[in-house]
Amino acid sequence: MSIRVRFAPSPTGYLHIGAARAALFNWLYARREGGKFLLRIEDTDVQRSTEASTRSILEGLEWLGLDYDEELVFQSDNFEKHAAAAFRLLEEGAAYRDFTPKAERPDANIKQGIAERARAAAAEGVDHRSNPYRDLPKEESDRRATAGEPFAIRLKVPREGRTRFEDAVYGTQERDYAEIEDLVLLRSDGHPLYNLSVVLDDIEMGITDVIRGQDHLTNTHKQILIYEALGASLPRFAHLPLILAPNKSKLSKRKHGEVVSLTTYRDRGFVPAAFRNFLALLGWSPDSEQEIMTLEELIAKFSLSGIGRANAVFNFSESDPRQWTDAKALWMNAEYIRTMALDELLPMLKAELRAAKLWREEYEEEEREWFRKTVDLIRQRFFTLKDFSEQGRAYFSDDFDFDEAAVKKNLYKEPRLRELLPALAERLGRVEPWTAENVELALRAYSEEAGVKAGLLINASRTMLTGQAVGPSMFEVFEAIGRERTVRRLRSLEPWTALDGQ
């Protein structure tokens, strides 16, 4: 039978990078094995599910280049089938009605509350089969139900035995039935619960391999119980190590903010292929030592056996804007930006410059060559797509800012530059043809005449022309900026006005 896997996020927020990685692994596995990658939106929690989240998940997957097969499944559409299955299990005696009134559980510190309850229960010894309604005679159960008394349906977990499965990542997993509570299948309001729904949907969708986060590892035993009660065969399971924050806590939006959202990477100038490549390496490693991999290579090399078991730390600093996300992710993005085919980069740049209102149609017409050459020149030291419209702004617009540190370092330290630069502008205005080589000859000749080091004029020019202290080799910059703009900018008084004010 061919492989069928799925990614099943719940639309209760943005797409978390951990979830995105799970989607990636599923997708790679399906593509590698020639199987199908299905998408199911688990929107059974009506309170928290939003359409905006669904949209954001879809966008995120599309951005990463993860296309899904077959129809998108909304779990809520199967609501009735799931409820019916619970009643079927009830009829078959595999489940029972629990008439215990629903407990009030304030959502706030729910996890803590559960732990406390478990602690208290453990203190006096727990018997998970002690529910008073577990062995209620069928007649009485039916009678009370008919009388309109509310009830939940719980799975009747056998007293003796254990569940067992072979996890593709974590190996053999076993758990005694005694440790598993009779889980609720259907709430008293008639809504099926997660564990029932996933199992039913996975069966209906023909899922052969369930690849998901390790947080589901112990829950898998409960789901196996449901598979068994349903008489269905088990899929293969593969659980993925979790992604942790620098302080080793679980990555969450609440605590860590936008760094955990996939859309942040799109919005902050990541190249999808770069982020995808980075994500693939979080918890998985190929046989070779090669880390930069194309999608095709990723697919060809991917295997469940390459997945590690230890949780991975995702590094970032909340105080240092230069390290806003993992340094390796940033490095990888820079690597992609400077080495990828220019033709693949240009469309992304077009979108970026458009958003920054720096795009001009000429860049695809008469200035096409200039644009390509300039992008190729400046991309060498950029980390994100955003850098093109920020640090690179001066190449596309006359309206750019002067970096304060650059002005101090390259202009203010030598007062004579106020006279030297306009004079240099005068000289450069006569350079013909305008090439890096000719500008260099002219500039060096002038520096000798003026008795100053060429470096002084070069660095000052860099700041005058680009507003920056750093950038590509300056003569290439002169060529890219062009003679007319060069002359004008060298004569500009703007950087000096701040000085006058002091």
Add this chain to the structure above:
RNA sequence: GGCGCUAUGGUGUAGUUGGUUAACACGCCGCCCUCUCAAGGCGGAGACCGCGGGUUCGAGCCCCGCUAGCGCCGCCA
């Protein structure tokens, strides 16, 4: 509290059936290149392989114990 999972330099990971200088990438430091900053080249610091016991001629790899971190334990998903 119970159950489970994990544990290799700051981070991500390799470490083949146990075999002797623990590998790669990012980051960090230095040198070269140089008009700046990157990139690139070269070199370096950084891991007693969580701790303690075993088994063995020999253990990061096997066994036991401990510790720590994480996860799960809901009429949430």
